[in-house]
Amino acid sequence: MTTHLPGYFISFEGIDGAGKSTHIDAFGQLLKDRYPDRDVVMTREPGGTPLGEQLRALLLDAPMNLETEALLMFAARREHIAQVIEPALSAGKIVISDRFTDASFAYQGGGRGLSLEKLDHLERWVQGRSDGSLLKPDLTFLFDLPGSIAEARRSKVRAPDKFEQMDLNFFEKVRQEYLRRAKADPSRFYLVDATRTPEVIWGDLQSLEIQL
Numbered sequence: 001m002t003t004h005l006p007g008y009f010i011s012f013e014g015i016d017g018a019g020k021s022t023h024i025d026a027f028g029q030l031l032k033d034r035y036p037d038r039d040v041v042m043t044r045e046p047g048g049t050p051l052g053e054q055l056r057a058l059l060l061d062a063p064m065n066l067e068t069e070a071l072l073m074f075a076a077r078r079e080h081i082a083q084v085i086e087p088a089l090s091a092g093k094i095v096i097s098d099r100f101t102d103a104s105f106a107y108q109g110g111g112r113g114l115s116l117e118k119l120d121h122l123e124r125w126v127q128g129r130s131d132g133s134l135l136k137p138d139l140t141f142l143f144d145l146p147g148s149i150a151e152a153r154r155s156k157v158r159a160p161d162k163f164e165q166m167d168l169n170f171f172e173k174v175r176q177e178y179l180r181r182a183k184a185d186p187s188r189f190y191l192v193d194a195t196r197t198p199e200v201i202w203g204d205l206q207s208l209e210i211q212l
């Protein structure tokens with residue numbers, strides 16, 4: 001249960017090429033089948049609202065100052081929370097987001113080097129609720145694997161976006177920050193060993209008991 005809201009909030013995280021997108025829709029369907037009386041809202045960051053999707057296009061394409069990038073990520077997130085996430089959780093729905101704030105700590109913080117203090121500040125501002133709590137996922141799947149394996153897996157079909165073009169060293173730093181956060185908050189994170197085959201990973205996700 002999210003901070004006094006009746007819904008349940010799940011996020012999927014991992015470095016680009018970790019394979020989370022292969023499973024997220026199937027996992028949404030699994031929950032719909034398992035809980036037919038609960039609505040499941042599928043969404044993503046950056047994005048999830050018309051404004052957020054416009055900001056996504058800028059964020060994934062335009063070169064920009066690091067602080068600008070972090071502020072735009074959190075601006076898109078504020079809109080996402082106000083328009084989609086909070087209303088859905090208030091109505092008792094299950095929300096599944098392809099990425100959330102852990103990605104800002106991992107990419108803008110770990111990867112690009114923005115101070116974690118600034119990110120903490122933005123998180124408190126954007127996710128702070130009137131009762132003093134922070135809106136955070138109840139459960140976060142972290143698809144973890146070495147940067148070199150993820151690089152080999154990344155789609156060679158479409159042109160890579162701004163983040164996907166970063167080098168191995170960047171993705172190793174992103175990975176380490178994700179792992180640091182998972183270690184600091186083990187009750188929220190479910191670590192998925194993403195070096196395994198999609199079939200084995202799916203078996204793992206299916207067998208997980210979730211207390212909504």
Ligand code: TMP
Binds near residue numbers: 100
């Ligand atoms: P996606 O490819 O998983 O949809 O994610 C889009 C990219 O945006 C991905 O490379 C990670 C990056 N990103 C950040 O850098 N910071 C954030 O806060 C979020 C949500 C995504």
